[in-house]
Structure formats: structure tokens, C-alpha cells
Amino acid sequence: MQKILRRVATAERVAAKRQKAKDLRIFKKEKKESLNDHKSQMQMVRSELVAAKNSIRDNWNLGPLAPRKDVGEWAESEGAVVHEARYGTGYRRVSLAMRNRRCAWAGGAYNLNLAVGDRVVLMEGPDEGRIGQIGRINEEKAEVQVNGLNKANIRLQQEIRGQTDAPALNTELPIPISAIRLVHPIKDTQTGVTRDVIINQLVHADFIHDRVTGKKQWSRVVPGLNVSIPWPKEAEEELKDYASDTLRIDVEERTFTPTLLHPPMPESVLDELRNKYSRFRTRHDPEYIERLEAEEQAKKDRQKLMNSMRTPLQELHRAERENKKKKGKPRLTQEMLEKIGEVMAKNLERTRNAGVALPEAPSSSSAPTTSSEIAVPPPPPETTTEETPPPPSS
Template sequence: MERIIRRSILAKASAARRYAREAQLKIAYKRMKRNQYDAMLREHHRYVNKIKSELVEDVKMGPLAPIRGRDAKDRIARDLPTADAMRLPEVVEPRKFFNIAVGDRVVILNGKDRNKVGLVKEVDPDTDSVKVQGLNVYPIRTPDYFEGLDGGDSPGMDQECSIAYTDVRLVHPIEDPKTGALRDAIVKKIKISNVTKDAQGKRTWTRWVAFSKTEIPWPKKTEPEYQDEQCDTKRMDAEERTYVPTLLKPPIPDGAINELRGKFSKFRDRHDREYIEQKMREDEEEKSRKKARVVTPLMDINRKIRREKIEKGKTQKLTGSILEQLGRTMAQSGTPFMKERPNRLKILAEIERQEQAGFGFRPALGQLPARNLETPPAASQSAPPS
């Protein structure tokens, strides 16, 4: 039974590590896609500017201008990005409160349509962007089967592109304190209150203009009109109550619960009583078999030696004499823990100088005496032992 519990714990830990690695790889992938999109957009802008400069040059040259294409759209369409390429990549951390909805009026802060106000056509919380109707329009390369559908043969068409959430601001009418008339104002900061969550987990909240008591109502949604079809379920059939819960019978049979849990899953940590009793009996039988094994005197001695080594390793501590001996060994051998390796030629030269001076001993290699070697010792001092 212990092996089964250990297997379940190890499997859960391994799955948690795998999910953590996958999350890190997903974040790195999103950042890489964002960098690729920024590089593609810069290249597209450079290409469009190049085509515009060519058009200006053609006007100046007149009939001497080279033939580069039928019109500007045809020239740009030679290297246009697709709609998928112009879509902003997914953000690493989605915004907690997305305060812009379809139908809001916003002003664009950056780009070619800067300071223009438009109606939000589409919102995308995954990429943290919005699309404004009729603004931020760029030519997009269409598939081959699109050519000729609208009477034209150009492979490009104009389409609204996504705008980052941070590049737009809400526009809401606010009463003028002097005249009392309503005028449009750009909402720089939005305050949130009355955050609620329904049974499905969908959050709703109220928008306010920061530092004021002006509420920003959400745009009204038009309910779609549905028509009954023959394949639709009737309302009286859908609302019919076919199950009445009671305390005498469980809502889900035990057999169905066991099937849902996965009887042979390695992540399972809930088992039947019969299965647990069986595994406990197997553990007892394994212990009895181990006890019934023939133990020779040599095996007994080896077990005793191993136990003594384990106990000795647990209780043994580094004493002062052991640390001193380790320090001497490290100093003599010149280990990498020292800041500088001793130069043995200098040490040997120092030993010969000490012998000539009359000290009468040879210090260990790699260790210099602590006293001052420039002046000879006094005659009354005895030579240290060799």
C-alpha cells in the first residue's frame, strides 16, 4: 500500500512540474510572437513608405517614370501581410477588467488616425486590443479565391486592424460646470465598483469617471431574433422536471463514481475498502517473508556494521581538532580555496635562506613562518623544534 501511495504522490509532483514548464514555455512563446509581430509591422510600414515615395517620384518624373504597377494598391499588394499576421499576439497576462465594450466611443492616441473618434466594432481580451469602425484601416492581402468577387482583380483590400487597449481612451459626455451643457470628454482613468459574479463565473461591474460621480453606462446590447425550427426542443419539454432528489437514494450511483475516478489511474488517491485490505494483507505477507528468510552470521555482522556507520554519521560532529587538521592539510596542499597558490620555488629559496641564517629547521612546504625573517632571532631564544 505504501508503494501505491508513493506512486500517486510522485505522479502528482511530476505532473505539477510538467505543467509549470509548459506554462513557462507558453509565456516565452507569447513574448516571441509579440516581438515577431512588432518586427513585421515595422517592416510593413517601411514598405508602405517606400511605395509612397515611389509615387511622389513618378509624379515628378512624368512620362519618364518607370512602370512599377497599375496603382498604389497593386504595388503595396505585392508584399502585403495577411489578416492573421496583422492580428496582435496573445498577451502574457490578460487584463483583469476590460472596460471597453462593443458600441463604446473611443479616441485613438497613436497611429495614422490619431485624435480621431470612432465606434468600437470588436473587442479581443486575449490580445488586449479593439477594432474601431472605419479607423486604423490598412490594406490586407486576400486569398486567391477572393480576386474578382467584387469586380476587381487587386489582391489587396482595406480592413480595420487591431489597436492596443492602451492606445485608445473612452469618450463620454460630461456636463460642463460653467455652462451646464454636455460635451464630449476623454476619460483618462476609470474607477470600478460593485463587482459581482454570477453562477457561471461571469463578472459584472459599474464604470465611473475617476474623481467624479459620473457613471459610464454600458452600451445596450441588441438581442438577436431567433426562429423556431423543427429540430429545436420545445420549451415545455426542456422545463419538465424529471428528477426529484431524496435522502433515501444518492444522486449518483457508487458504480458511476468509481468509473469516473479512474480505477487504474496513477493519480488516484481514493480506493475501495476491499482494495485497501488486500494491499495491507500483501504488505503483511511481504514482511513475514522477509522475517522468515535465513540470516547467516556474516549477513548479521554486515547489518550491524551498517547500522553502526549510520548512527555514527548522524551523531558525529566536527570538533576543533578535526577542523585544525583540515586547515593544516589545506594550507600544505595549496587547495583552490586559497586566494593564491604558493610558489614552491620561492618557498624553497626561503627555506635555504633560513638555514643559512641559522634557524636550523625546515618548515612545511606551502607554509611560511609567521615571524619577521629580515632580522635574525636573539641569541637567548632557542630554535624551534624541527
């Protein structure tokens, strides 16, 4: 038993060592890809920055001789143009530690105390100090997009833009959660004035985890003030009518009335609810019945063809069986019965004579006996039905 336990422990250590080496290789590969991606993005940033500086210098130095911006590759686009490879990518892989650092003020990366619709203020970038509303949250990279802020021109490839579209699209760039702070109106207890306050820390409260559905609920509270910040209300989805939509009047219109002479629903609905060719159905289409009859007839024809193809030996056996069937069961005549009776009587007599002539097995203690000394038991007396007279009385 100890030997088995040692082998199991050794196998577990080897498996753990292999898994650790595999995880290390995957980590190194992802880290290398992330570093290469980051390096390429930094090179793009430097080249774009150099291009922007050269454009400003040309406009300042050349004046009227500066190249026109309304023609060429970046026509009808203003400001710096960002390469599409940089949009929404950032690092290829954001570790859990980095996400937790970015979301430290908002309760951590696991249960983020931010939602779409929250009002936030930017703490970094060209729009520092401006307030906007969160439009999208990327939890995998701990980034958000703020509507109308942190915008830049994204270059559009010629394959994906129309003939009349501009070569660059002005849109919001994602920004890390660490570069924003929540803004919420709070009433001052001393002055009674309600004003927007920048909230630098949020914690969880009243955490509820439903293990059946997997849903989580909690409240976000400002530590120190014990002020609960309500979650933003979800905007109702705006439903639009399309030409292919089914009208309510068509849905409520009665198009079928069940009677005792018809099934409780149209046959087309029965075909949808149950297989059209199911063997459990009691009503089938004529073509389906004809197909089944044709298949059954084909089976019979095939069996008939197989029966017609026999070997000579099979033909002989078949002829013998047919002859036996024609003869029928054999019947015993009176002469046969008398002959059978004679044979049975002879066999019985021979058996009795053999039983009288053969002596019993001699025992070891007694002397052997001869056949003349064997006593034959007398036959039982014949019983009569006549009554014996009673003895005379004295």
C-alpha cells in the first residue's frame, strides 16, 4: 500500500511539474506578443507625433505655400490621425493585477462599481476636467468609452469606406478606468446645497450572490460618508416597426374554427408539431401511404425472388418436405397394433424370467447360495366378494 501511495505522489508531482512548465511557456509567449504589440504601437505613436509636428511647422513656416489639407490622403480630416491598429487594442493581454490596479478606486476588477450611464470626469488627457457619460465598458481590459470625450481621428481603410466618406472617422478612444472618477450630486449636510462631487473611492455593500442563477447584486457606498450611490437607470429599448413585422390585427384574427368533423388544428400545424411521416400518427397523406405500400411490395418481391433461387440440395429437401406433408401423419392398422402387443408381451415375459433366474448379490459374511435354494414367494391369495357366515351362537 505504501508503495502505491509513493507512486501516486510521484505521478502527481510529475504532472504538476509538467503543467507548471506548460503554463510558464504560455505566459512567456503571451508576454512576448504583448511586448511586441506595445512596441509597434509606440512606434506608431512616435511616427504620428512626428507627422503632426511637421504639419504644424509647415503651416507656420510656409504660410500660403503650405500643402492643402482638403485634398490628398487625409482630405476633409482635421487634427491628428490615429492608425486603425491602435484603436480599441491597447495591450494584447491585460493581466488581472493590472486590471485590479486600474479598478482599485472602483472596488476592483471582479465586481466593478461602474455601469453604463454613469457620469464621470476625466483626470488625464486633453479633455481633463470635462464630464461625460460612460457609453461602453470593456472589463477584459479595464477600459471605458466616454461619450463625446477623448475623441480622435481614426484612419479608415479604402476597402471599408464609401466613395463619399472621409478618410478618417472622428470617434471616442477607450481610456483606462484609472483615468476617470465618478461624479454624483450629493447634498451638503451643513449648507443643504446639492452639487456634483468627485468620488475617489467606492466600496461594496449588501452583497448578494444567487448560486442558482449566478447573479450578483450589491450596493456601492462612499466610505467615510456612508452615502449609497444609486445605479443608473437602464434606458428602455426603443422598438421600431418594420415592413416584415406581423401586425396585431393579423395575430388576433380568427382563421380556423375547430369542429367535430375536423382535427383540432389545421394539418399544416400538425406537421410542424409532429413529424409528417411519424409512425405514431393516425392520419397520413395518400402519397405517404402509397410510398409505404410500395416499399412493402418491394420487400415481398425481393423475398419471392430469393425463394426462387435455390440450390439442387435445397430443391431436394423442399420436395421431401412437400411429400411428407402430402402423406400426412401415419396411422396404425389393427394388424400393426396386434404385432406391437405381441412384442410387448414377449419383452415383459423375458424381463420377468431374467428377474427370477438372477440371484441376489452375495454378501462377504454369508456363503454363496444356489439357484435351487432361492425361495420364490407364493402368489397372493385371491380375494372373493362372498360374505363369510357368522359363527353359531351358544
